[in-house]
Amino acid sequence: xxxxxxxxxxxxxxVDALIAKTSVIGVQAKGDRFxxxxxxxxxxxxxxxxxxxxxxxKYFLPPTEVLMTFEIGGAYRSAYExxxxxxxxxxxxxxxxxxxxxxxxxxxxxDAHYMKRRNNATIIxxxxxxxxENVFASSxxxxxxxxxxxxxxxxxxxxxxAESGTPKGEKLLAGMKGVTADDAALKSRESVWAxxxxxLNRHELKCDPAYLPRLLDKAYDHPVWxxxxxxxxxxxxxxxVCPTCYCFNVQDDVNWDLQTGKRERxxxxxxLNGFTKVAGEHEFRNQRSDRFRHRLYRKAKYVPSKIGGQxxxxxxxxxxxxCLPDIANPVSVYNRLIxxxxxx
Amino acid sequence: xxxxxxxxxxxxxxxxxTVVKAxxxxxxxxxxxxxxxxxxxxxxxxQFVEVSVAGIGEAxxxxxxxxxxxxxxxxxxxxIGNVTNAVHNLREGAKIGIRGPLGDGTYPVEEAKGKNxxxxxxxxxxxxxxxxxNYVLDNRKDYGEVxxxxxxxxxxxxxxxxxxxxxxxxxxxxxxxxxxEGHDCWKGNVGVVTKLIPKVKTDLKSAxxxxxxxxxxxxxxxxxxxxxxxxxxxxxxxxxxxxxCGVGKCGHCQINGVYCCMDGPVFRYSDLATxxxxx
Numbered sequence: 190x191x192x193x194x195x196x197x198x199x200x201x202x203x204v205d206a207l208i209a210k211t212s213v214i215g216v217q218a219k220g221d222r223f224x225x226x227x228x229x230x231x232x233x234x235x236x237x238x239x240x241x242x243x244x245x246x247k248y249f250l251p252p253t254e255v256l257m258t259f260e261i262g263g264a265y266r267s268a269y270e271x272x273x274x275x276x277x278x279x280x281x282x283x284x285x286x287x288x289x290x291x292x293x294x295x296x297x298x299x300d301a302h303y304m305k306r307r308n309n310a311t312i313i314x315x316x317x318x319x320x321x322e323n324v325f326a327s328s329x330x331x332x333x334x335x336x337x338x339x340x341x342x343x344x345x346x347x348x349x350x351a352e353s354g355t356p357k358g359e360k361l362l363a364g365m366k367g368v369t370a371d372d373a374a375l376k377s378r379e380s381v382w383a384x385x386x387x388x389l390n391r392h393e394l395k396c397d398p399a400y401l402p403r404l405l406d407k408a409y410d411h412p413v414w415x416x417x418x419x420x421x422x423x424x425x426x427x428x429x430v431c432p433t434c435y436c437f438n439v440q441d442d443v444n445w446d447l448q449t450g451k452r453e454r455x456x457x458x459x460x461l462n463g464f465t466k467v468a469g470e471h472e473f474r475n476q477r478s479d480r481f482r483h484r485l486y487r488k489a490k491y492v493p494s495k496i497g498g499q500x501x502x503x504x505x506x507x508x509x510x511x512c513l514p515d516i517a518n519p520v521s522v523y524n525r526l527i528x529x530x531x532x533x
Numbered sequence: 534x535x536x537x538x539x540x541x542x543x544x545x546x547x548x549x550x551t552v553v554k555a556x557x558x559x560x561x562x563x564x565x566x567x568x569x570x571x572x573x574x575x576x577x578x579x580q581f582v583e584v585s586v587a588g589i590g591e592a593x594x595x596x597x598x599x600x601x602x603x604x605x606x607x608x609x610x611x612x613i614g615n616v617t618n619a620v621h622n623l624r625e626g627a628k629i630g631i632r633g634p635l636g637d638g639t640y641p642v643e644e645a646k647g648k649n650x651x652x653x654x655x656x657x658x659x660x661x662x663x664x665x666x667n668y669v670l671d672n673r674k675d676y677g678e679v680x681x682x683x684x685x686x687x688x689x690x691x692x693x694x695x696x697x698x699x700x701x702x703x704x705x706x707x708x709x710x711x712x713x714e715g716h717d718c719w720k721g722n723v724g725v726v727t728k729l730i731p732k733v734k735t736d737l738k739s740a741x742x743x744x745x746x747x748x749x750x751x752x753x754x755x756x757x758x759x760x761x762x763x764x765x766x767x768x769x770x771x772x773x774x775x776x777x778c779g780v781g782k783c784g785h786c787q788i789n790g791v792y793c794c795m796d797g798p799v800f801r802y803s804d805l806a807t808x809x810x811x812x
Contacts (some may be wrong), residue, residue: 203692256545259587262628265624269541298544298793409809436784439545439777443588450588452545459776459784468592468614469774471748473810483787491790 190359191354194374195367200349203365204231214248216241228277236278236344240321240505244283244432245276249306251348256302256439260449268451269305279314281327281334282387282503286432287312288337288505290495293435301438302454303423311357316340316381320389325520328394331503340377345377372405391506392520396525398500401489408526409482417522418478420514421460422453425516426485428458430507433492436464438510459483485522544780547630553605553764555625558692561612562657563621566598567629568605577770578664579639583779584608585630593776595798597635597660599667609660609692616624638797640665641741641769649677649735653754655684655746656725658693660747661771661798666700672702673705678735680707684726684746688716707734708767726750726758726790737761745771751812755802769804772811773780 203317207213208228216226223238225245228387255268278285287307294303314334317324326332332353334341343350350370353359370378396404428434436461443450457464462482465473474480492501510515554566584635592614594788598607612621623629640717650669654662662681668675681700685691691712701708709729722729726746730737742763743752751770758768774786774793786793789808805811 257543259589259630263587264549265585265587265630267546268608293781298782299542300782301541301543301546435782437777437782438590438785439783441588441590452590454545454783457783457785459787465785467773468617474773479810486789487784487787491787494790496697 191355191362192350192370193362193365193367194345194370194376195349195351195365198450199366200351201231201234203250204228204234204277206364212272214245214274214276225278227278229437234277236315236342238278239317239319239327240280240324240507241283242507243430243524244507245279246286246290246366246432246435247436248274248310249287250435250437250456253453254302255453257453258323258449258451261447263320266451267301267450269302271305273309273310275311275313276292276474277313279312279338280317280505281314282324282329282331282389282505283432284312284334284337285331285499286505287497288334289433289492289499289501290435293492294299294497297438311361312338313340313342313358313361315342316378316441317385318344318388318389319438320385321506323391323392323509323518324389324504325392326504327387328392328520329386329398329500329502329504332389333382341377343381345374345381346519348374350374350378367445389504392518394520395524396491396532398502399498401500401523402493402498404526404532405481405486405490407530411526411529413522413525414478414482416518418476418481420483420516421477422478422479422513423460423462424513425461426460426461426511426513427508429456430473430511432503432505432507433488433501443530459487481516485519489523537697544782545632545778547583547591547632548633550629551756552623552625552627552629555623555627557608558620559690561594561690562692563610563612563630565608565610565620565623566605567608569631570628574606576606576634576700576812578668579661580634580636581779581798582608582618582631582633582635583776584610585632586619586623587630588617589619591777592620592628593625593635593779593794595661595664595712595771599664599671602812606706609657610747611657618682635794636798637795638799639698640668640743641798641801642668645669645741646675647677647681649740650682650738651682651733651735651742652741653682653726653730653742653744655750655754656686657692658745658747658771659683662743663693663696665743670700670703670706674778678707678743679705680724680733680735680740681709682733683708683710684713684750684754685728686713687712688719689715709733709780725753727753730757730761737763740767743767743771744768746772748812755812765806766801768804769799770802770805770812771799772797774798776796
């Protein structure tokens with residue numbers, strides 16, 4: 190795979206040419222914050238962003254999507270969205286999250302709806318320029334990513350270093366005006382990586398993330414769950430902004446003709462009241478503390494057991510910012526357990 | 534299945550089945566015999582299907598028939614939620630959507646061979662258990678003694694009354710039944726199902742015990758089985774959870790680290806030791 194050095198002006202020209210050809214989703218300012226949105230011009234692209242309000246998961250698992258259509262009393266027909274698009278400006282921690290989701294949606298039962306979108310996506314990732322207020326990717330080992338993207342961009346000040354990660358990315362890179370990255374450029378990129386590996390750490394986890402599943406083995410009855418959940422609104426904001434939360438609900442919607450309709454899936458959240466409620470009103474995780482604990486166990490124990498031990502918290506810090514009562518910060522919970530239980 | 538077929542298959546898409554027979558069992562339970570329109574349907578006792586009513590939604594229901602009995606499969610559905618209410622309105626000949634069979638955690642069909650079996654059922658719990666009971670009776674020589682304990686809340690709610698009576702008459706089945714509240718027409722045992730456990734003639738310690746009933750029943754049954762020192766590896770429980778996808782994606786049925794839809798719905802009790810949410 191090749192590595193190129195591309196002048197920032199030349200990259201803007203490339204982006205505008207890309208927009209003319211295909212649908213491009215890029216990071217843009219939204220008030221004084223940032224978010225992914227359809228990109229109309231390279232000048233709106235903000236690769237110097239700190240963190241987006243929403244992770245890019247919505248482009249693979251939309252807040253609501255039609256799974257199938259039906260006729261009352263007739264057959265069900267699968268519905269797929271099948272449009273290629275480019276996702277521009279994915280940070281390494283979000284890329285790690287996408288890589289994890291790819292694994293989860295393919296394993297055991299292949300989810301063709303998710304994968305259709307994923308295969309239609311071309312991802313241009315970019316290294317972090319400005320750390321966000323709550324990022325802790327350095328603690329989670331997700332400050333730098335080597336895989337999953339088609340192209341990885343690193344801002345080295347006066348230019349970008351662009352490296353392809355797939356044949357699709359290689360083709361894209363061929364269309365960018367630039368020169369093969371020289372040693373100086375590669376060295377600058379190394380220093381960006383070295384800086385980010387340490388510097389994206391506003392909340393410092395007191396252990397290696399690989400230890401978290403074992404930490405939780407002994408923490409099930411710890412008072413921290415009840416203490417934190419006492420002020421939990423059960424609003425599900427932490428679920429909504431999380432790049433690795435993918436639980437969903439499925440519901441039917443009948444059209445006005447009362448003959449046809451569609452079955453849709455929509456994001457759901459394990460913190461919400463009713464998430465585990467069955468007909469007959471029995472709710473299996475009725476207590477907020479049970480739901481709060483479930484989320485943190487899912488991130489650092491349950492999901493990791495399905496994806497080779499990778500921790501399903503990538504340190505983006507979005508839940509820390511989104512949580513009104515300020516209880517969601519996973520690092521502070523895990524650190525509290527380390528303080529009380531020690532390591533080992 | 535090869536990779537390209539896997540990618541083409543939609544795991545959420547129901548296939549059509551026809552309601553071959555439908556009848557009320559009592560005020561809340563309805564019996565359905567279904568036949569897949571494409572004819573194909575192989576399953577193992579303990580597996581469930583996602584029943585789909587277009588415009589209403591899906592509900593997970595365990596199959597009550599045994600795969601040894603040909604000509605479609607049977608469900609018993611309690612009228613309790615949106616989908617199940619809609620199912621109660623379906624008449625013979627109606628179309629219904631089915632996904633499945635689902636669930637890798639089935640009854641220990643192979644493991645239980647040669648062993649004595651004790652079925653403990655509470656109320657609607659008879660419905661999933663019946664799949665394995667009839668499987669065992671259709672392969673009678675493969676299994677040891679068969680004991681069935683059935684507890685029902687009240688006389689009117691008793692299910693499969695004729696079938697239970699037929700089991701009662703068999704010399705190779707020890708059938709014990711009780712109802713929670715006495716009734717003028719009832720001359721049998723009165724009280725909860727755990728009261729029947731001391732009457733079991735089979736040596737419980739070496740038996741395979743299969744339990745299915747409402748969540749509240751499990752605690753008491755397990756406490757009673759503890760007294761008889763039944764090894765936890767020999768106890769199998771059928772767990773219920775909210776399910777949406779049924780294929781290990783949507784997250785609703787998670788019990789600690791496992792998915793009820795994928796790893797269950799039948800679990801070995803000893804496997805539940807690390808799952809405090811299970812019971």
